[in-house]
Amino acid sequence: MIKVSVMYPNGDDPTFDMEYYKTAHMEIVDRTMQPSRWEIESGMDGPYIAIGNLYFESMEAMQAGMGGAGEALADIPNFTKTGSAVQVSQIVEA
Structure with a gap:
């Protein structure tokens, strides 16, 4: 299982429309x-105002999904002016 985390940093003047993000944007994603x-995680305390986590069954599925990300990327200005950090991880089963 592959997890892609998109983390939006908290800052002095963060702008983030959580309602739009969880309804309209995530529908596009x-x-x-x-x-x-x-x-979706809504930050309460810490360096991130929000984190979106996407799970894919395999690296191939994630790569295919990223190939279709154009519309989602174009939608970002509709909910934030904040940049993001992306972390790709492999879920380690216990």
């Missing part, structure tokens, strides 16, 4: 990138 599942 789900439709175009087709992750197995996704989840």
Whole structure:
């Protein structure tokens, strides 16, 4: 399982429309990138105001999903002016 985390940093003047992100933006992500599942974290304390996690069954599925990310990337200015950091991880089963 591959996890892609998109982390939006908290700062002096963060702008982030969580309602738009969780409804409109994630619908685009789900439709175009087709992750197995996704989840959103709303930061309460710490360096990130929000984190979106996308899960893919394999590296190939993630790469295919990233190939369809154009519409989702173009939508980012609709919910934030904040840049993001991306972490790609392999889930380690216990």
